[in-house]
Structure formats: C-alpha cells, structure tokens
Amino acid sequence: MKVAMTVNDNPHEHEVEPRLLLVDYLRKVVGLTGTNIGCDTSSCGACTVLVDGESVKSCTMLAAQARGRAITTIEGLSTGGELHPVQRAFHEHHGLQCGFCTPGMVLAAVSLLEEQPHPTEQEVRLGLEGNLCRCTGYHNIVKAVLAAAEAVSA
Amino acid sequence: MSTTQFVGTRVLRREDAPLLTGEGRFVDDLVAAGELHMTLVRSPHAHARIRSIDSSAACAMPGVVAVLTGADLLGEWGGPMPCAFAIPGMHASTHYPVAPETVHYVGDPVAVVLAESAYASKDAADAVVVEYDPLPPVIDLEDALSDRVLVHPELGTNTSHVWELNPNPEAVERAFASAAHVVKERYVQQRLLPSAMEPRGVLAVPQPHGGELTFYSATQVPHFVQIFLALLLGIPQQKIRVIAPKVGGGFGCKLEIYAEELLCAALARKLARPVRWTEERSEAASATIQGRGQIQDIELAADADGRITGVRVHLLADMGGYLMLLTPQIPLLGAFLYHGTYDTGAYAFSCTGVYTTKTPTDAYRGAGRPEATYAIERAVDALARKVGVDPAELRRRNFIKPEQFPYQSPGGLLFDSGEYEAALDKALALAGYSALRAEQQDRRTRKDTVQLGIGLSSYVEMCGLAPSRVLASLNYVAGGWESSTVRVMPTGKVQVVSGTSPHGQGHETSWSMIVADKLGVSPDDVEVLHSDTAIAPNGLDTYGSRSLPVGGTAVYLATEKVVAKARAIAAHQLEAAEEDLIYEGGAFSVRGSPTSTMALGAIAFEAFSAHNLPDGMEPLLEATSTWDPPNFVFPFGTHIAVVEVDTDTGDVTLRSYTAVDDCGNQVNPLIVEGQIHGGIVQGAAQALFEEAVYDADGNLVTATFADYLVPSAAEFPSFALDHTVTPSPTNPMGVKGIGEAGTIASTPAVMNAVVDALAPWNVRDIDMPASPWRVWKAIQAGGAR
Numbered sequence: 007m008k009v010a011m012t013v014n015d016n017p018h019e020h021e022v023e024p025r026l027l028l029v030d031y032l033r034k035v036v037g038l039t040g041t042n043i044g045c046d047t048s049s050c051g052a053c054t055v056l057v058d059g060e061s062v063k064s065c066t067m068l069a070a071q072a073r074g075r076a077i078t079t080i081e082g083l084s085t086g087g088e089l090h091p092v093q094r095a096f097h098e099h100h101g102l103q104c105g106f107c108t109p110g111m112v113l114a115a116v117s118l119l120e121e122q123p124h125p126t127e128q129e130v131r132l133g134l135e136g137n138l139c140r141c142t143g144y145h146n147i148v149k150a151v152l153a154a155a156e157a158v159s160a
Numbered sequence: 161m162s163t164t165q166f167v168g169t170r171v172l173r174r175e176d177a178p179l180l181t182g183e184g185r186f187v188d189d190l191v192a193a194g195e196l197h198m199t200l201v202r203s204p205h206a207h208a209r210i211r212s213i214d215s216s217a218a219c220a221m222p223g224v225v226a227v228l229t230g231a232d233l234l235g236e237w238g239g240p241m242p243c244a245f246a247i248p249g250m251h252a253s254t255h256y257p258v259a260p261e262t263v264h265y266v267g268d269p270v271a272v273v274l275a276e277s278a279y280a281s282k283d284a285a286d287a288v289v290v291e292y293d294p295l296p297p298v299i300d301l302e303d304a305l306s307d308r309v310l311v312h313p314e315l316g317t318n319t320s321h322v323w324e325l326n327p328n329p330e331a332v333e334r335a336f337a338s339a340a341h342v343v344k345e346r347y348v349q350q351r352l353l354p355s356a357m358e359p360r361g362v363l364a365v366p367q368p369h370g371g372e373l374t375f376y377s378a379t380q381v382p383h384f385v386q387i388f389l390a391l392l393l394g395i396p397q398q399k400i401r402v403i404a405p406k407v408g409g410g411f412g413c414k415l416e417i418y419a420e421e422l423l424c425a426a427l428a429r430k431l432a433r434p435v436r437w438t439e440e441r442s443e444a445a446s447a448t449i450q451g452r453g454q455i456q457d458i459e460l461a462a463d464a465d466g467r468i469t470g471v472r473v474h475l476l477a478d479m480g481g482y483l484m485l486l487t488p489q490i491p492l493l494g495a496f497l498y499h500g501t502y503d504t505g506a507y508a509f510s511c512t513g514v515y516t517t518k519t520p521t522d523a524y525r526g527a528g529r530p531e532a533t534y535a536i537e538r539a540v541d542a543l544a545r546k547v548g549v550d551p552a553e554l555r556r557r558n559f560i561k562p563e564q565f566p567y568q569s570p571g572g573l574l575f576d577s578g579e580y581e582a583a584l585d586k587a588l589a590l591a592g593y594s595a596l597r598a599e600q601q602d603r604r605t606r607k608d609t610v611q612l613g614i615g616l617s618s619y620v621e622m623c624g625l626a627p628s629r630v631l632a633s634l635n636y637v638a639g640g641w642e643s644s645t646v647r648v649m650p651t652g653k654v655q656v657v658s659g660t661s662p663h664g665q666g667h668e669t670s671w672s673m674i675v676a677d678k679l680g681v682s683p684d685d686v687e688v689l690h691s692d693t694a695i696a697p698n699g700l701d702t703y704g705s706r707s708l709p710v711g712g713t714a715v716y717l718a719t720e721k722v723v724a725k726a727r728a729i730a731a732h733q734l735e736a737a738e739e740d741l742i743y744e745g746g747a748f749s750v751r752g753s754p755t756s757t758m759a760l761g762a763i764a765f766e767a768f769s770a771h772n773l774p775d776g777m778e779p780l781l782e783a784t785s786t787w788d789p790p791n792f793v794f795p796f797g798t799h800i801a802v803v804e805v806d807t808d809t810g811d812v813t814l815r816s817y818t819a820v821d822d823c824g825n826q827v828n829p830l831i832v833e834g835q836i837h838g839g840i841v842q843g844a845a846q847a848l849f850e851e852a853v854y855d856a857d858g859n860l861v862t863a864t865f866a867d868y869l870v871p872s873a874a875e876f877p878s879f880a881l882d883h884t885v886t887p888s889p890t891n892p893m894g895v896k897g898i899g900e901a902g903t904i905a906s907t908p909a910v911m912n913a914v915v916d917a918l919a920p921w922n923v924r925d926i927d928m929p930a931s932p933w934r935v936w937k938a939i940q941a942g943g944a945r
Contacts, residue, residue, distance in 0.1 A: 044358065100172070106409060130873070131874045140357050140409050145837040
C-alpha cells in the first residue's frame with residue numbers, strides 16, 4: 007500500500023507492507039536511524055517521535071496510520087545546527103550516558119513541556135513514566151527537563 | 161606535572177551531541193549492501209531432546225535463503241562455546257551456538273533462518289516445525305543440588321564446582337564456639353534481567369576474496385570477540401576487525417561471547433554475504449545472560465557488644481543451563497568481600513555452583529560484589545537488632561580503622577585505602593539521621609498506617625580488574641592490563657588510542673581531560689579513539705569498574721612518556737639541559753631564560769619532519785603504555801535509604817536516598833555522580849521491583865518490559881550525594897572505579913530500610929523484590945503490633 011507523510015518537514019511517499027510499523031518505516035525506509043527500538047511491548051519509549059507535535063511511541067503505530075501526518079524525529083529537532091533547548095539541557099545536566107533512550111526521552115520531554123510549560127519535579131517524573139533509561143537513574147534527566155522549562159520560559 | 165586545569169572539574173561530555181541528535185550510530189543503524197537477516201528458532205521447552213526439525217515450509221517462503229539446524233552447523237565450530245574463567249575440578253557443560261541434540265533452557269537456539277528482510281526471516285522462523293521429547297525441568301537450586309534430574313547427564317552431577325576459601329578453619333570454629341551472639345541468615349538473590357536499553361545486535365560483513373571479516377557488535381569487549389572469533393571459527397586473527405560502534409549500555413551482559421556473534425560471523429563467511437541479527441526485547445530476556453541467582457547462608461559471630469569475631473558464608477549459585485564466558489567465577493568475585501567494611505577476624509567462604517534448566521547467568525553490574533555486600537549489610541542489621549544497638553553504631557564498632565590500611569583482609573586481599581567512619585558520619589549528617597529516627601519513633605508510637613524505614617549500607621568493593629598475576633591465581637585465561645597510545649600529530653593536535661571500550665561511561669571526555677592537563681593543551685585538541693580493533697589493537701575492554709584505574713592510568717602514563725620525549729627534543733633544539741626545562745601551558749621554556757621557548761606543536765613537527773632530532777632518536781612524538789595494576793582498588797562509602805511503607809497495602813515508597821561515596825580522586829565529578837545515580841536505581845530496582853520469574857515448567861514469565869519492572873522516573877526521588885576523597889595508592893592518579901558502587905551499595909540499603917520499617921511486626925526478612933504483596937504478607941504473618 008502507498009503511504010505519504012511529512013517527516014521533519016520533508017514529504018515522503020512509499021509503497022509499504024500494510025503491517026509495517028512506523029518505527030521500521032522511519033528507520034529502514036526513510037533511513038532516519040535516530041529513533042531507536044528498545045522493546046516490543048511499547049513499554050520503553052525509545053522509539054518516541056512527535057506526530058503532529060504530540061509524543062507517540064512509533065512502535066505502536068503502523069506506517070499506514072501515519073498517512074497525512076507530520077512526523078518529527080530526533081533528526082528534525084535541532085535547527086540550523088543549534089541544539090533544541092531540551093537537547094542542550096540534557097547536555098548541560100548530563101542527562102544521558104549511553105544515549106540509546108535519549109532521542110525518545112528528549113522528544114517525550116519536548117511534548118511534556120508543550121503540555122505543561124512549568125512542571126514540578128513530580129510532574130516531570132510522572133510525565134516521563136513511559137520512557138525507560140537504564141543508565142542515569144533519571145536524576146539528571148529530571149534536572150535537565152526542569153532546566154529546559156526554565157530556559158524556554160525565560 | 162602538578163597543574164590540573166581540567167581533572168577534577170565538571171567538563172561536559174563530548175559524547176553527547178551525536179547521541180542527542182541521532183547522528184550516533186548503533187549496530188542496528190548501520191547498513192551493509194546485500195545483507196541477510198538472521199532469526200533464531202528457539203526452544204519453548206526448558207529441557208528436551210530435539211526429535212525432528214522440518215524446515216521445508218520455511219525454506220519455500222519468499223525471501224528465505226537458508227534454514228540451518230544445530231546438527232547442520234556442528235562442522236563450523238572449532239570448539240564449543242568458551243568459558244574463560246574455569247575452576248579446577250569444574251564439571252564443564254559442552255555448549256554449541258545452536259543445540260544439536262538437547263536444549264537446556266527456554267530460548268536455547270535450535271535452528272537459524274536467513275532471509276532477505278527482517279520480517280521475512282521472522283515469518284519463516286515461525287514456520288519451522290520442531291518436535292521435542294520433553295525432559296523434566298530443573299528449576300529450584302536445592303532440587304538441582306540433589307541430582308534428582310541431571311541437566312547434563314554426561315557430567316554425572318548438576319554440581320558444576322565447589323570452591324572454598326577457609327584460611328583458618330580452627331579460628332572460625334573458635335569464633336562461633338565462643339560467641340555471645342550468633343546471627344544466622346538466609347538471603348535469596350533473585351535472578352535479574354540486565355536490560356541494557358539497546359538489545360544486542362550483530363552485523364558481520366565478509367570480504368570473501370580478501371578473506372577479511374569486518375564485524376560490528378553491541379559488545380563491551382571487542383578485543384575478546386576478535387580473539388574468540390579467531391579461535392572458534394579458524395579465521396586468522398589479523399583478518400578480523402571488530403568494531404563496537406555506539407553501544408547502548410552493557411551492565412555486564414555485553415561482556416560475553418554469544419552464539420549469535422559466532423553464527424553471524426560463520427554464516428556471513430559461508431554465504432559470502434553480510435549477515436545481521438538484531439535482538440528483540442522479549443528474546444533478550446532469555447537469550448542474554450541473567451544476573452545474580454544465589455541462595456546465601458551467612459553467619460556472624462560477635463561478642464556481647466556486637467563486635468564481629470567471625471563470618472561464615474555458603475552460597476548455592478545458579479549457573480543456568482550452560483557455563484558462559486565467566487559464569488562459574490561470578491559468585492567468587494564476591495568471595496573476598498563477605499566481611500564488608502568490618503574487621504571481623506575469622507572468615508570462611510564456600511560456594512557450590514549448580515546447573516539448572518534456565519538461561520545461563522553471568523556478569524551483571526557488580527558481579528559478585530553486590531551479592532556479598534547485600535549479605536553482610538543485611539546480616540549486620542540483624543546483628544544490631546539482636547545486640548540492641550543502633551545499626552550505625554554497630555557499624556562504627558566494627559569498621560576497619562584508617563590506621564589499619566593497607567589492610568590485609570582475611571580473604572587474602574590488600575585493601576588499599578579507606579576512611580569508612582568518615583563516610584558514615586558524612587552520610588548520617590546529610591540524611592539528618594537523628595531526626596529520621598525521631599520521626600520513625602513518632603510514627604511507631606502513633607501507630608501510623610505509613611511507617612518509616614531507615615536503611616544503611618556501608619560498603620567496600622574491589623574493582624579495577626585486575627592484576628594479571630592475581631587473575632592467574634584465579635585461573636582466568638587473560639590478563640588484567642590496559643593499553644594506551646598517545647600521539648601528538650604534526651599540527652600539534654593529539655590522538656589518544658585506548659583499549660577500553662565505553663558504552664555510556666564518557667571515556668572520550670575523561671581521557672581527553674587527563675591528557676589535556678598533562679600536555680597543557682585544550683581537551684578540544686585531544687581526540688580519543690577506541691572500540692575498533694584496527695585502531696586500538698591492544699585492549700582488554702570495559703567491565704568491572706576497571707576503565708579509569710587501569711585504562712585511564714595507561715593514558716596517563718603514555719602521556720608522561722610523550723612529555724619526556726618532547727622534553728628531549730626541546731632540550732636538543734633549545735641547546736639546554738633537560739633538567740633546565742620547565743613545561744607549562746603546552747610549551748617548554750629554559751629556566752632563567754624565558755624567551756627561549758618551544759611549544760608542543762613545534763616539537764611535534766620536529767618529531768615528524770625528523771630533520772633535527774637528537775642522535776639515535778626515532779621520529780614521531782608518540783608513546784604507548786600498558787599498565788598492569790599492582791592491586792585492585794577498593795572504593796567505599798555509606799548509603800542511606802529512607803522508605804515509607806503503607807502497612808495497609810504493603811506499598812513501599814523510596815522517600816529519600818543519601819549516598820556518600822569515596823572513589824579516591826575524581827577525574828570528572830559530573831560523570832562520577834551520573835554513575836552513582838544510575839547505580840542506585842539499578843540496585844534499588846533489585847530490592848523493590850525486578851525479578852526474572854520462572855514457573856515450574858521453566859518458562860520465563862517476565863519476558864517483556866510489561867512484566868519485568870524496570871523502574872521509571874516516577875518510582876524515584878532525586879538523590880542527595882556527597883563524597884569523601886581517600887586517594888588510592890595503587891595508581892599514580894589515586895583513582896578508584898565508580899561504575900558499580902551505586903548498585904553494590906543500594907540494594908541492601910533499601911532492603912534494610914524496608915525491614916527496619918517493619919520492626920514493630922518482628923519482620924526479619926522479605927525476599928526481593930519487596931513487592932506490595934510480599935510486604936503485606938510479612939505484615940500479616942507478623943501479627944498485630
């Protein structure tokens with residue numbers, strides 16, 4: 007079947023198997039490998055992307071279901087060589103170690119701050135519940151998201 | 161070289177930007193033209209004989225290139241799967257990448273499918289029909305020990321090995337015979353799934369005409385992989401290039417030689433096409449090694465005041481279905497540490513390893529030391545309750561004292577340095593210990609539904625693996641050194657080659673800081689290369705909190721050699737004596753003649769052009785150092801967990817967590833703290849959430865992240881960290897490893913807190929994880945207060 011969508015503002019149109027997951031479409035068909043696959047039960051959030059601005063686990067969605075939608079992957083988040091404020095905060099607060107969960111975590115945080123521009127620590131922790139990290143113990147991720155909220159609103 | 165402009169400061173990581181933008185490439189992000197996808201057909205039985213395998217339907221499916229069974233593949237292997245850490249008299253299982261006759265755990269591979277796409281290979285794997293004759297599973301460790309059912313009948317027993325450390329049996333007997341208090345505890349270390357966020361993955365790219373193999377793997381140990389591919393597949397080692405690209409965490413489970421690695425390499429060569437395999441998460445649950453898996457019996461003898469006079473420990477350790485690379489030795493890495501931070505006198509340790517029909521166990525963050533620390537720290541709390549003193553005070557009475565260092569331990573180690581009481585005091589102050597005890601008392605008096613528990617853990621661990629001669633005495637086949645080359649290029653920029661293989665630890669940042677300080681250049685001018693056997697041919701990789709104390713020391717010493725050579729060149733060029741040269745800010749100047757200077761870049765160019773070097777000196781400004789440490793290093797500290805237990809529901813909430821750690825001098829405190837944060841959560845997760853649960857038939861019932869509870873941010877508070885600094889005398893920078901300390905300390909801290917909360921119900925132990933159900937049951941069994 008034919009699917010067409012925009013990915014990071016670029017139009018894409020491909021013939022795909024109906025069962026193709028959005029995450030496999032992005033990685034293998036479009037060739038954007040920044041979106042990672044960490045589980046097969048939609049538990050870990052490593053594959054989180056933005057669909058029309060909202061965070062979605064791209065392993066829970068078929069490519070076909072994304073027809074006509076605007077997808078943002080981690081490759082599309084920084085503009086003109088400048089890191090997005092959330093990316094910058096993760097760097098400044100050591101919010102990543104191995105970096106595998108990071109693209110999904112960053113996009114989940116972007117979406118969270120879109121909904122709650124001034125979250126409390128507890129709101130950040132609950133808001134990121136769907137994204138697992140095995141390295142950081144979340145301490146610096148939470149710190150980074152709170153700092154990003156400050157930076158965006160400043 | 162006394163100036164340290166960068167070492168000791170919070171330099172932000174250079175690793176971050178590629179990982180934050182999707183530019184960094186993990187194995188599954190790489191593409192090789194014409195690649196085949198491998199899927200394994202895995203046993204649904206824990207123990208069974210393979211009766212027949214019918215692959216005709218699978219072979220007929222579109223895109224399928226080959227289906228091969230264990231019997232088909234036997235000729236590919238130069239030998240069985242390796243165990244590099246044998247024990248004298250060990251009963252070793254024979255293990256092939258694909259089981260030829262009998263399977264020994266759910267997930268044991270029985271066939272492989274190669275197809276043109278991942279989806280096609282999975283479809284075809286589902287179509288392979290395998291008939292089994294089931295055999296009885298062996299799940300329980302004590303049942304395994306009874307030999308009622310043999311996992312490997314050819315061995316005649318399920319016991320893989322018995323290992324004992326009992327330097328003075330009479331002293332142990334005496335200590336227990338004359339003790340005023342004896343505590344006797346049994347703890348269960350449940351099995352854990354390591355759960356690195358990146359599952360494993362392999363891409364083998366052959367060059368059939370030249371005979372080379374380029375091999376990408378999500379591994380912690382590219383150098384080990386290169387050697388074992390050579391030994392087991394008969395490929396000349398110099399033809400194999402192993403690359404660990406970005407690796408998404410390891411935690412020990414990628415310190416391994418896996419069936420899938422051997423299969424991809426063998427099949428890529430056989431079919432003359434690249435072969436890729438990417439692990440699925442539910443596959444990882446049983447195909448990747450698991451951690452822990454022990455029953456621990458620990459006894460303490462103590463005098464009337466609670467001074468410990470003897471420790472006696474026996475472990476029953478679960479090997480799983482086969483011995484993997486380090487399986488039998490993992491429990492023994494804790495053998496020397498069951499007395500913890502305490503000067504206990506008599507000491508006896510023994511361990512019996514048994515086979516079961518479950519996924520093999522092997523190294524998982526801490527590997528043996530978390531288990532040891534858990535047992536002694538839980539038992540010390542039990543002793544404190546028995547003696548009737550505060551657990552902090554009991555620890556204080558028993559600590560090895562600062563003046564006893566270097567401390568000859570009863571297990572035969574030389575503990576390098578320690579100030580255990582200072583770390584305890586700092587942690588107690590930071591946590592507000594006396595106020596917490598007052599609040600606890602108040603809640604107890606009020607019979608509050610929510611009770612407070614306070615748990616301490618004063619740990620020491622041995623890391624920085626390892627002195628090669630000590631490894632020899634433990635029958636480890638390799639050494640424990642690490643290698644580094646530092647080169648100043650003709651333009652004055654610097655390349656550092658390291659044999660370590662980071663997967664989140666930030667070596668590029670830390671090594672560049674060490675070199676920048678010694679050379680007097682900016683870290684931005686220093687590139688760190690690693691994890692590719694063609695670029696960094698000599699190395700023993702990253703595990704066991706070894707990279708800084710061993711690998712970082714090699715970097716430090718190689719840089720010193722570069723400075724020494726630069727000094728000789730500068731002396732020659734400036735016509736001065738070497739001892740009259742001062743090296744500062746990246747340039748040599750002649751003492752008393754400040755205008756007579758030569759910068760490092762100019763020296764490097766002289767070394768490159770070789771027009772005017774001292775007689776007999778080789779060109780190029782580069783040096784290699786290989787550091788074999790004289791001892792382990794022994795980081796320590798005290799962690800304090802505070803939990804709230806809802807006594808109506810059994811729900812445990814970690815309210816606060818305080819950690820004071822001492823890893824000697826810190827190179828980058830930002831990275832040190834990150835390692836501790838992550839370690840705390842991983843260890844606390846063992847206490848509260850995680851368990852690989854097997855049913856009676858040997859099925860792993862927690863095979864997905866929906867069932868196996870890797871915690872999220874919502875389960876934890878932020879942590880309060882501080883540190884003390886007791887430099888190690890073992891290496892020139894005075895550093896100790898910190899990769900595993902958080903995990904080692906936190907499991908007993910959290911469990912001690914849970915048990916402490918339930919003291920009014922006389923609860924002495926709860927099996928991990930302390931789920932609401934288990935806590936609630938313990939409260940019910942304890943009866944009314």
